[in-house]
Amino acid sequence: MADHKESLKERIVEIAWKICVAESWQKVNMRRVAQKAGVSNTAFYRHFKNKNDLKAVLMLRGFQLIYKGSKNVNVGNNFIAYGANYVRFGIEYPHIYDLMFGHTTDIDMSLYPDLEVASNESFSGLVEGVKSFMPNNSENEVMRKAYNVWASVHGLVGILRRSEWQENKTETLEWIENNLEEYLKITTFG
Amino acid sequence: MADHKESLKERIVEIAWKICVAESWQKVNMRRVAQKAGVSNTAFYRHFKNKNDLKAVLMLRGFQLIYKGSKNVNVGNNFIAYGANYVRFGIEYPHIYDLMFGHTTDIDMSLYPDLEVASNESFSGLVEGVKSFMPNNSENEVMRKAYNVWASVHGLVGILRRSEWQENKTETLEWIENNLEEYLKITTFG
DNA sequence: AAAATTATGTGTACTTAGTAAACACTTTCC
């Protein structure tokens, strides 16, 4: 067993995160992680109930990253900047993004309260932002718009991840910095 | 080996489709399928290179279903009705929908030309519909709008699949029939 | 501090699932 500062649990998360960022969740297998951590195949089970537990930790970390990104931009009620962060995250961490927002997630949120909270907070932040943009509209109209913004952002991430854009990621990122907010404004508030 | 009219290949597809519709792709495993078909575990490999081949067939079938749905409504260039079909499909066949549009698809489209064609046709149908709606705009603007519509529709499917709506699916379907086109009009062309 | 409990890691082994390889029979085609 290698000698490290952090707990094995922390190391495992770190290793899994790296694999997931660089490759994908499918490439994270416990034997591989264990080997990288320098422990036995099953040491893992002392810290996680099962593999999905680990997935949940990575997802939570993803939400925290998006959230931190939003804070950095000092987003306040500006849901446009909020959406922009979302998109940046989707481009920068595509595999974590998939983990979090792919339809094929077999994670039962109710089993992971922190995760559920983070996910809900994330959405209600958006709703608040939208509401402050259209303060005279009904709750229903605000919700509809919020969902629409959300869908827009998801759609955009999907588009920007297509190979045409990924071939030179640097330019894509530049495009985002220069045009993203304008784009979101147009597609969401005409 | 049971005695049937269709080829084993057709039967396998049928069985897999049913499992996938009722449960999910993750629940389709070749041993189970083989057992239901009344053949040995590996007979499957005489008809498919691997499991992904079968997945591709199911996806293609999904595209055909959406397409057929569009024909029935006599959709023409009306991309609103087109989007509505998309949503209906997403609600009626959620697991097939995931298979087709979930981010976590490990299908390499270029390996399945029919599938690529179907998928592209599906999108260019939408683009055409949008174009006829805004004939004086640039190619770029049309594409941007098309992607936005697409994203909207995806977003809506996601929303309608949340538990609040799924609890009484019948009402959801009714809602779709009554309000969907209006909703799409508002969210996409303000 | 001795005893009991809990935490952390190991080794072994079971299970599920995808699939390769060798064999056999049957149909097709020159």
Next chain:
DNA sequence: GGAAAGTGTTTACTAAGTACACATAATTTT
């Protein structure tokens, strides 16, 4: 009518998740 191709079986390998029994170290309890 024999070669080739098609279809199915058996057997077995591999990867990956995880349960279980054991060991030892750390912590808590009395």
